[in-house]
Amino acid sequence: MEPLSIYKKNYHVDYGDADFYKRLKLSYLFNYFQNIAGLHSENTNVGIRKLQNDYGAAWVMTRMLMDINRMPECNEEISIETWPVEPKKKMIDRNFIVRDMDGSILASAISTWVILDMEKREMVRIDSVIPPQYPEFLKSKAIDRKFDKLKPSGQLQPAYKKLVGFSDIDINGHVNNAKYIDYILDCFTVEKHGEYRVKSIQINYVNEAVAGDIISLYKDTVDMDGSDKAVYITGINEVDGKVNFESHIRVQ
Amino acid sequence: MEPLSIYKKNYHVDYGDADFYKRLKLSYLFNYFQNIAGLHSENTNVGIRKLQNDYGAAWVMTRMLMDINRMPECNEEISIETWPVEPKKKMIDRNFIVRDMDGSILASAISTWVILDMEKREMVRIDSVIPPQYPEFLKSKAIDRKFDKLKPSGQLQPAYKKLVGFSDIDINGHVNNAKYIDYILDCFTVEKHGEYRVKSIQINYVNEAVAGDIISLYKDTVDMDGSDKAVYITGINEVDGKVNFESHIRVQ
Incomplete structure (x- = not known):
């Protein structure tokens, strides 16, 4: 092709x-x-x-x-x-x-x-790595705004701890980007998922996690009941204290 | 069709x-x-x-x-x-x-x-439920032996605990059969997965688990280093003490 x-x-x-x-x-x-x-x-x-x-x-x-x-x-x-x-x-x-x-x-x-x-x-x-004969790069963007700076508005609350297993890692040996989305959505009950829908999400992958790591999930739902209905969620590696990811979700 | x-x-x-x-x-x-x-x-x-x-x-x-x-x-x-x-x-x-x-x-x-x-x-x-006009049932079997009775040969050792999240459940509202396979394989390190391959697996799904449940995983690897190289793994629901699944794996 x-x-x-x-x-x-x-x-x-x-x-x-x-x-x-x-x-x-x-x-x-x-x-x-x-x-x-x-x-x-x-x-x-x-x-x-x-x-x-x-x-x-x-x-x-x-x-x-x-x-x-x-x-x-x-x-x-x-x-x-x-x-x-x-x-x-x-x-x-x-x-x-x-x-x-x-x-x-x-x-x-x-x-x-x-x-x-x-x-x-x-x-x-x-x-x-990209070869010179690469097809023309388009200028149009699917979303015409910049990535946000992510930070909590209130106090972070612990959600749960996730032990990273063999099933979480991909061919590159680290937790796959899609797995973190499950980790994030698992911070909320089945009922909350029925009540709200995700309208937008931004996630920044900050530091890799590997099998055997324990990731502590924290959420800040201070804006959840206001008109904005926004949640900040982060995962922190218990082994080295580094941030694995930060994310921001708007719900409706 | x-x-x-x-x-x-x-x-x-x-x-x-x-x-x-x-x-x-x-x-x-x-x-x-x-x-x-x-x-x-x-x-x-x-x-x-x-x-x-x-x-x-x-x-x-x-x-x-x-x-x-x-x-x-x-x-x-x-x-x-x-x-x-x-x-x-x-x-x-x-x-x-x-x-x-x-x-x-x-x-x-x-x-x-x-x-x-x-x-x-x-x-x-x-x-x-099955309609009378169902096409002819074949008699041939993909594996010509019966399901085994599953039991540990030695003492069960705790492996880890799994908090069941929204991402673990399927359209039926319970942990999907395939998810338990990840739970089982997560009882072993990345290195063990490199060393051994699964040659056969039997899993019996005994009691349903739902989001919010905590499943304690136990394994018996007493046969792991013998010629048989077999492992028994079970998951027990911490909430009601019921067995979620039992499984037996032969490795090589």
Whole structure:
């Protein structure tokens, strides 16, 4: 296939991809994004295998901002399109738009990716890997606003502790970006999930976690009952005290 | 599509379906089984939606026995076929065979399913749901031996505790069968997973668990270093003291 500026693919929401309320699990939407980003990278000759074989490196997502109009339902067919914009020195932003079969936008997202040298655990320059014959970079963005600075408005409350297991880590040996979405949503009861829907989420992946780590989840729901209905959630590694991720959710 | 005795479908092992060792996650193979069983049920007019709408009921897997010759690798295309055998009063056995693109058998499995009245949480008679025009039931079995009685050979050792979250439950509101496979494999370190491969697994789903429950995982690895290399693992609900599942794994 000719290298493409925009890559598009349909996904079917199987029963196993859905939560108790028969909506697509948010973490599975992150999985779909990961899948289509991988396919597009393959299409433009900077795929997972090539990065590993030629550079000992891997694509790693460092942050994601998503606006959600409606989560896809069980058995629904959706289409996702993705495109990167021109890279900076060590990072590249990738856009996603999710549509239903009528073409209505269900969700829009922007994400930032780096290429990590897996041995040194260091970022490498994007232009040392992206080939000169890369198709034209588009300038349009799926969401026309900047990533927020994330901070709690009130006091952080402990939610629960998560022991990272073998099932949480991916081929890169660290907790996969989509897993953190499950960790975040597990801070809330089934009833709360029935009451509220996520309208937007930003997550910053700050430090890697590996199997055996214990992540303490904290949330600040001080704005939950106001008009803003916002929650700040963070995960802190109990072993070294480092922040694993910070996130901010707006609900409705 | 004409109702079929055997249903067949290809699956592609995406990077996101793979573990650190770039093999398909065992829990994802359970997901594939769940997916194809659902499609076959749909094909034979006893699908998830019909059961829910007409009977307020759902298919629930109560046990699974699988022999594994080789786990599929990242990026591999596999084919799965499935067929049920003639039902008993309140249960029906379903077979699975997984093949690579050369037709070699990668894994064989037999599973037992019941139809659960979701309101009463009781099993209903299979013949009250399976239509008379169901295609011919085959007699052949994917594995020609019976389900084992599962029991530990030595003393059970506590492994870890798992707080069941929103992300663990499925559309039926209980911990999904595939999730328990992650719970089981998380009893072992990344290094152990590199050292050993699962050759066979049997799991019996004994009592449901729901979000908010705490499951204590226990393992008996007394046979681990002998010639048999077998492990018994169980999960016990801390809230009511009931056994959630029992499992037995042979490794190599």
